[in-house]
Every structure is written in structure tokens, then in C-alpha cells.
Amino acid sequence: MSEAAKWYIIHTYSGYENKVKQDIEKVVENRKLHDLILEVQVPTETVTEITDGKTKELERKLFPGYVFLKMVYTDDTWHVVKNIRGATGFVGPGSEPTPLSEEEVAKMGVDIGGTAVKLGLVDENGRVLRRAERSVSFDGYKTPILDTVQAAIHEFLTADAPRLEGIAVSATGQIDSRRGVVAGTCGNFPGWIGVDIKGTLERAFGLPVTVANDANCMLLGEVWAGAAKGYTDVIGVTLGTGVGGGILTGGRLLEGVRGLGGELGHFRLHALDGVACTCGAIGCYERYAATTALVRSAQAAGLDAPDGRAIFEAAAAGDARTLAVLNGWINEIAQGLAGLVHIFNPQLILIGGGVSAQQALLIDPLAAQVRKSIMPAFAEGLELKAAALQNDAGLVGAVYYFKQQ
Helix, strand or coil: CHHHCEEEEEEECCCCHHHHHHHHHHHHHHHCCCCCEEEEECCEEEEEEEECCEEEEEEEECCCCEEEEEECCCHHHHHHHHCCCCEEEECCHHHCCCCCCCHHHCEEEEEECCCEEEEEEECCCCCEEEEEEEECCCCCCCCCHHHHHHHHHHHHHHHHCCCCCCEEEEECCEEECCCCEEEECCCCCCCCCCCEHHHHHHHHHCCCEEEEEHHHHHHHHHHHHCCCCCCCCEEEEEECCCEEEEEEECCEECCCCCCCCCCHHHCECCCCCCCECCCCCECECHHHHCHHHHHHHHHHCCCCCCCHHHHHHHHHCCCHHHHHHHHHHHHHHHHHHHHHHHHHCCCEEEEECHHHHCHHHHHHHHHHHHHHHCCHHHHCCCEEEECCCHHHHHHHHHHHHHHHC
């Protein structure tokens, strides 16, 4: 029956929002109406105020005088609401209950990458209803990245002007998700470090904003609506020009004290004799597991390998030298994953990035190599598979992160 549930808005007397919510939940519990009334919300945001030099956080209602109710509309649910003290009726023409449209309950996802920003409206089931994309490097970053992002959001919202609960941002770099600020980056993104994404967008659009690292958002998107749905302990790794990652343990994203946790590309796999990394260290994982590392190894072996696609094409054709290079790369990835498996004991390793589509040449042999490289007890029940959401993962995961705050 829950498939027919929709979101409705109840008008309340001022100050009665939480009491109405509690009373509805009590009726649902007493009358066992869980299949008819699924969720009751009084949307809030946390704001920081400074008084007499002291900082304090306050919770503020986003929509004073309203309660949001996800329910199946029947005579029973109508009577539940009508008999709640403090509720004055449903919002709709002539107080006739009118459900919100999909876009009215959607949240906006924004995925800021090194070359482009993707935007989308994401519904409560993790589906992307509408998409757009704009380059952030169109003029060699002369225009600040966040200026381009703001312009893209304005244009996107002007199209249909949906009513949004907030803006959820996935961003490249080391993201202090507590403050919504770019704390660091290993790429060449001029002026990106120190950018206050959260504060800037909240001031510009008057909506609550959350910001999280793009690799963490990839993992969360897959957990909510993709290949990791139903799993509680997952290691997510994205393989591209660099290596990103996220860790889900006990159903919660591992973020650390500032939200910087899960920077898998920069744990040091060859710390004593490794290749120099863009971060300034030696032997970081991404210098061996990124697709750029694969290309570097292929070229060092004298192969005509301008990019990863050419390497996989040659491997698919059965070229022995290419297969040897590819297997060496896969072994490097596996050794890093084996160490992580011994630390976190996951149910699932999820591989993202464009190369994850290479099931026979990458995913299957990588799974086999990881199992060979870990202790038997850790291999029991362990799965390794490709991510499913592709380019939508960051948008979807950013919204899921927003929902968890």
C-alpha cells in the first residue's frame, strides 16, 4: 500500500508544529497505521548565531506553521489529521488535500567536478528528475569555479522554479563537511582551497546547503539507490585520473572529525621507494591505482597507449604485453584494497569510475586477486562489484547526505 503514499502539507496553529507531529505519530502507533502514514516531518535547519561574542547553534523551522505528512490518503488518514488538536487542515484548494508533485518534494543536487558542474532534481527515492551540466574550466578557471556554479544554479532554477527544501553539494577536493569549506586539494584548481561553498550558496539562494566530498557522495548514492543498496559495510573506490574513496561502516559514513575521512587515494602504499604524488608525499595509492598509473606503466613498457581506453581495447584483443601491464595494475589496486579489507571488514567493495564498466578485464580479475590477498576469514561473504549510477552517483549521494543531516 505504501506505493500510493504521497506527501501532503498540514497547516497548524503557530507554535503547534512539533505537538501536531507527536500527536499524529502517537495515533499511528496506537492504531497501527504505519502502512497508511509513513512519515511526519517538521523541517528544520541549524543556524549559528553570535551574541556577545559567543557562538551558539539554534534549530529553526524552515516552514513555520506547517507539518509535512507522507501518507496514503483515505477516510481514516483524513480523520486522523482532522482530529489532531492544533491542526487546522490540509493545504490545498478549499482545504482539499492536494499532494505535492515530485518536483515539489525534490532536493537539488549539485556535483562540482574539476571540469564541469552537474545539477539535478532528485526525488525521495533517489531518482534524478531533471539534469543539466556546465563547464567550470571553459576559460581556464579565470572565472572562479563557484561563480560558475552559482550561475548554473540560477539558470537551472529559473527553468521551472521548483520549491526546494535545500541544496545538496558534492564537491571535488578535501571537503570540511562540518563547515562546507574546501580544506585542500591535490589537483590544479586555482583559487579552490578555502572556498566557503556552504556559506556562499546559502546567502545567494536563502536555502540550507550541505557539502560533502564527491567520492563520499558516490558511495552514498550507491547505498541509497544503486549497487550498494541494502549493505551496511562498504568500501567505495573511484578509479580515474586520481583515486577517490568512501567508507561506510555500520551503516554510517566514516567522515572523521572534520569530514575529511576516507581519503583513500593518499594512504601510502609504497612509502619508502614510491612515486612522488601531487600531494607532496611519496608512494600514495592513487599513483599506482589511478588510470593515469596504468597509462604510465604501459608507456614505460613501450606500448602505444595514449589513454586507458586504448589499453583496454588492446587487452580485449588479446595483446599479451598489454595484458601483462593490465594485470600488474590490477595487482596494485588489489593490494591496497586488501589492506583496507583487513582494517574495515566490509561486505562489499564497490568500484566506480569509467573503467568500472570493464567487467571481464577489471572487475572479475580484481575480485579474484583481492580474495587471494586477504586472510580466509575476511574473504567469507565478501563481494566486489561495479557501481551502478555512473554520472548520477554524485548528485544522488549529495542529496542522501543532505537527508541524513
